Amino acid sequence: MVRHSKLQKQVLSLYRQFLRAGQDKPGFLPRIRDEFRQNARIPKTDVMHIEYLYRRAQRQLDQLKDVNTKQLGTFQKPRMES
Numbered sequence: 325m326v327r328h329s330k331l332q333k334q335v336l337s338l339y340r341q342f343l344r345a346g347q348d349k350p351g352f353l354p355r356i357r358d359e360f361r362q363n364a365r366i367p368k369t370d371v372m373h374i375e376y377l378y379r380r381a382q383r384q385l386d387q388l389k390d391v392n393t394k395q396l397g398t399f400q401k402p403r404m405e406s
Contacts, residue, residue, distance in 0.1 A: 331374060338381055345388045352388070 328336070339360050346352035363377055 331371065331378070332368075335374070335378060338378065338385065341385055342381070342388065345385060349388070 339356075342356045342360075343353065346356050366373060366377075368374075
């Protein structure tokens with residue numbers, strides 16, 4: 325059986341909370357899964373970046389739990405033109 329670190333357990337718990345909160349809102353579950361899958365590629369040794377994303381996700385979860393929330397905004401880096 326795989327043992328997870330405390331931070332890994334927190335992230336998995338956060339993921340489950342997101343899935344529960346997004347069930348009642350159409351179109352949220354694919355976005356939630358994609359976001360977590362994309363960030364799963366971050367090396368486990370990059371703890372500062374993971375903690376930053378964890379705190380940001382907690383704030384987004386609070387917004388998602390609000391009954392008035394219809395969508396979540398995203399911040400994306402602009403693409404460099406070649």
